[in-house]
Amino acid sequence: MQNKDACTSIMVGKKASLDGVNYIARNEDRVKAIEPKQFLVKSAVKGRHETYVSPYNKVTIALPEEGMRYTSTPTLDQTAGPNEEDGINEANVAASFTESVYANDRVLAYDPYVKNGLAEDSLCTLVLPYIHSAREGVEYTGKLIAELGSAEGNGMQFADADDIWYMEVVTGHQWVAVRISDDCYAVTPNQVAIEDIDFDDPDNYMWADGIQEFVEEHQLNPDHDRWDFRHIFGTSTQKDRHYNTPRTWFAQRYLSPNASLGQRPEDSEMPFIRKAEFKIANEDIQYVLKSHFNETPYDPMGDAPERKTYRAISLSRTAQSHILQVRNLNKYKTSIHWIELGVPAFNPYVPFFANADDTDESYRNVPEKMNLESAFWLNEALAEVVESHYQEFMEKDEDYQKELNEWARRKIAQVDKEAASLEGQALIDYLTEQNHEIASHYNERTKALFFELLTEGCELSKMSFKMDPNL
Incomplete structure (x- = not known):
């Protein structure tokens, strides 16, 4: 099953942010130039006895009897599923679904996608109302993947006031997740991003049951001395170097001007997680999500010959962009769901x-x-x-x-x-x-x-x- 989104995600830890709180953010980019979106609050439910069936691919599952209230940004036309995409629930947990990611043919040969498995259209609806922490978001999603399988490759962000977790589901059943360190940020642009996994550190890494055995059985690890998830499951193609890696290059060029010196737009080994070189403000996250290779020859709004070489972060076909600012309830009373509609480069975050x-x-x-x-x-x-x-x-x-x-x-x-x-x-x-x-x-x-x-x-x-x- 083919992903429909082509997004850019950003995560900023609380010690890396200017106001000392966690942020997760993403541009939701679609195939069509116009895809109307709503911003809703979905009410809490109790005593429910319903079965969910996706209009998109017919994935079917009994819904829990109780679910929390949450914000969401569903697509107006739901013939391809609700596509609620992102939100913050009443337990002060934020989530963003999804960053489309793509596995290589070697791993898909042994664990193909499940046609009627979990897909982007259903993930927010089936996960966000039921989780009470960022870590639980990964655990809950992992259980659903084990039960239903995945219809596509997806990266998911989860955040609460203490933690940020990023999870990548890349085949029908294989996935890993990493905790973003408090003093770091991460950027990912439609390709498998997570790198080395430390299986002796379950506090900062999570993974699908049996993933090590899966890789060993099918001889999938190309490295001699490391277990790099990106190398094992991801891709490194000409498309990646024109469609994906330049977005990481530009974001890190702005957020890590010293550490990123020497990086080029087509570099395939740029790190996923970086230490912040300055405290990152909400406005800095906005700048990256609004960017189109500003002040470089690659800006499509410029007149340089290279202006159409790479795919920019801000697009005319961004359905909506969001920044989820997860503030501590005891101190601030509530988190903030920032919404941008239209083209990020030209429209404000509300x-x-x-x-x-x-x-x-x-x-x-x-x-x-x-x-x-x-x-x-x-x-x-x-x-x-x-x-x-x-x-x-x-x-x-x-x-x-x-x-x-x-x-x-x-x-x-x-x-x-x-x-x-x-x-x-x-x-x-x-x-x-x-x-x-x-x-x-x-x-x-x-x-x-x-x-x-x-x-x-x-x-x-x-x-x-x-x-x-x-x-």
Whole structure:
């Protein structure tokens, strides 16, 4: 079964981040240029007796009787499954599903994908409501893989206030996971990323039962003195070096400017996990997810001959991008689910408090065709206008994004202060109300810029003609 996504994921440990909390983030890139997305809060359930059947590949499983509330970003058209993709549940656990990864033909020969196994469309729905820690996210998913098999290769991020785990399921049943060290970050771009596995360190590594025996039985390890998951299960092809590795190169070039010296876009052995050379801010994560080889000859928005050589991180076919900021509940009251709709390079990330029981109508109600009352369509429209006159409009667009980031930081600080004295449903109600205010502010500011640029664009038409006033 073929993956439909082609994403870029970033993880930042709490000692590597500027505000001392864990982050997981991803651009959800799709085959189609337009794939409308919603932002929803899914309610907690009790006493349920239902069987889940995926519309995509008919994977079938009985659902647990109880499940927690969680945020999610499902696809509007669910004929290919819910594709909820990412969210934060009421236990303050965040997850992002998935980073499409690809195994080599050697390993797939002995453990092929399971046609009716777990796929990206179902993972968030079947995992996030039922896990209480990042580690449990890996364990729970591993049990599902053992029971159902996997229909495709997928990388998954799990985070709570203490830990970040990254899990790669690469064949029908084989997988590993690694804990991202607190003082490190990691970037992965659609290829098997996890490297050496220490089977004597179960606190920082997890793996499928029998994976060592599987590799030994089928003589799959190409190395003499190491057990490198990427080498054993991954690929290193021309496609990787044009589609995947350049994204890691650019992200590490920005986040590790000293350690990455000498790396080239087509290097196949760039490390997955790196120590942070400076404290990484939310805005730095945004910059990477918004990037398109900025200030290099490979920028597709430039005019250099190399501009189409490599696949950039930000794409016109990004369905949505998210940054999950997992804040400690005792200190901050709630984590934040940052949502970007449209093209990351041109649109802002909007902060929503995850401990809420509703989302704004402009994010819930998404019509099939363009409507500027819908946040998804409004942001898609703005991105189209900015890109159509990139040189003329990009400065105003960047100023608009900077202005909203400044506003967001002030708003979050204000809400944290007010929320400090609230608990239970009163807290949830307050945060839900604040989310509506945040959505309204961003929507109005986006409309204002959109109409301003549309008006200016009328003067930029190639069909314009300046009349000599003396005629």
